[in-house]
Amino acid sequence: MVSQQIVNGLMLGSIYMLVAVAFTLAIGVLNFLNFSIPGLFMLGGMAAYGGVKMGLHWSLAFAGALALAGLVSLAVERLAYRPMRGGDPEVPLVSSLGFLVLLENLMLIRFGSDQQAFPALLADTNLRVGGLVIGMAQLASLALSIALVIWLSWFLSATNTGRRVRTVAESGETAVLLGIDMSSLVPRLFIGSALLAATAGILFAVNYQQVSPFMGEGVGFKGVAAMIVGGMGSIWGAVLGGLLIGMVEVLSISLIGSNVVNITVYGLLLLILILRPQGLMGRPPSREKL
Template sequence: MVAQQLVNGLMLGAIYMMVAVSFTLFFGCLNFLNFSVPALFMLGGFLTWAFVQMGMPWVVAVLGALAVAAVASLIVERLTWRIQRGGPPLIPLVSSLGFLILFENLVLVRWGSDARSIPSPFGDANIRIGEVVLGVPQLACLVVAIGLVFGLQFLLARSKLGRGIRSVAESPETATILGVEVNKVVPRLFLLAGLFCALAGVMFSLSYQLVSPFMGDQVALKGLAAMVLGGMGSVWGAVIGGLVIGLIEIFAISALSADHVSVVVYGLLLAVLIVRPTGLFGDAGLGQQKL
């Protein structure tokens, strides 16, 4: 029983981890809390369902949903960060919240507010190891999420884009003096973080076979908590925070009930922040290259 809950917690935590990493890329590099993240998550999952309903193969549907989410993320960059970065820091934050409401309501107007069931391409396939049952969709999502995080680490540490992101995280002004094209790096960062978040939405729809226009709100709130728990600006902190919150949620449901999940999760978050206000890995930000 404990082993099964442990596996379920890690699989759920993989989704929170992806969302937390997306928040971390925005905040760690730009000091920008992007409230459009829940909408990007929703677009990834909901549009996958919509495209499958149109008769598209699953692979095409996923790629189409990711493409729309990527464009949406670039629109947010252009109309929030790009044109408002010289003003008060709260303006881009509020503008991104406006995009969250806009994207959710566009989907709401087109498809309604009802939750929709989405058939999994894996069916009900599962793998049994002793008494532990591993759902193939959840297992695939966990493996993909871990692979993507390691790929992100490699990109940040070894690629030209990664060096540019770290330079901008240290200081956009200094990065410009050193020849980094900030106006090219930032859109690519939005694209990367937006795809991470949309992929988390696809993973959620694959794992739980349910989508709705507001599916991103609660998940993104847990992802935000994971980022804060791990340490704002730390990619590995976001990874650990996401997995920890996934485990806590599953064990809380098992030991107590679903009604107590939020109390346990956010109560633990507050307790950790009282003891360590910077989070578990708060000194390991993007600019410090401690990924």
């Protein structure tokens, strides 16, 4: 029974992992706690649902949802991030939160506040391995999440663009001095982070077969927790944190009860922050003043 829960935890964790990587890109590189990411996660799921409901083929619906999320993220960059560059780090938080409220309410107007059933795309083919039940959709999304993260990690370490991103993460000023074109790199980062969040939203919709305008909040905040537990700015930290948070959530529901989820998940986060603020796999902050 516990091993079944571990499998479920891994599945949930793979979704947190993608959201955490999306947050890590925004915060590790740009030092911007982008609260529109839960909104983009929700947009991914809801727009895919809207597309499928309109009778589009699922692949078109998914592509449309991803494109929409990318476009919205460009607007976030233009309106929330760009005007505040160099100011107080908490200020862009307000407008990115504004985007979250805006997206939620636009979806509310379009689809209503009820939870909608997302159609099952893969026929209910479950894999049975020694008493364990593994849904094909779950397995596919776990594989896709891991593949995406491996690709991203390779991209950041081996390509020129990846090297630029890491330079910006190290120091924005140095990056500008070295001639990195911030005005083209930053929007691309925003699109990348939006695509990850929207992919997570679509995977969530496919796996749990439900969407709602507020699906982003719970998952989004757990994604933040996963990012910090793993270590801010570290891709593999986000992976570890996401899987860990997913596991802790599923195990505490099955062993204790659903009301304690916030205590265990955020208690773990608090504990990590007090004992090891840089996260499990993060580097200690190098320019600490006091």
